[in-house]
Amino acid sequence: MLIPAIDAAPGDAVMVSVRAGDIILSLEAPQKISARNIVKAVVREIHDLGSQVLVFADVGERITVEITPGALADLSLRVGSDVYLVIKTNSITVMS
Incomplete structure (x- = not known):
């Protein structure tokens, strides 16, 4: 995962x-987007x-991911x- 620069x-x-x-x-695996972190997961x-x-x-x-009810319906999760x-x-905050 790419994170902001740290020591x-x-x-x-x-x-x-x-x-x-x-x-x-x-x-689907997004392509040609600016976000650097794309991680495959399984909904539990x-x-x-x-x-x-x-x-x-x-x-x-x-x-934990927060989405709207509309997104839930559109994605048929x-x-x-x-x-x-x-x-x-x-969007990543380094804690330690």
Whole structure:
């Protein structure tokens, strides 16, 4: 994953944070886009909260993605769906 520049050696472990609403879901691997981080994931849980939907995706770690009910319907997401998470490098905050 590409993260903002930090004072760490390549391969060092760092903790990062991304707001759930800053992650884009795609059913296909996006091409020719400016976002540098595209990660394949599997949908593990979907929680429809009315005005927002929380999607829990597995990339080896659990990632929470916030989408709209309209996006949920358009993507026809189901538990077990393969998706791609798209994350702009500038949306990543390095915690340590």
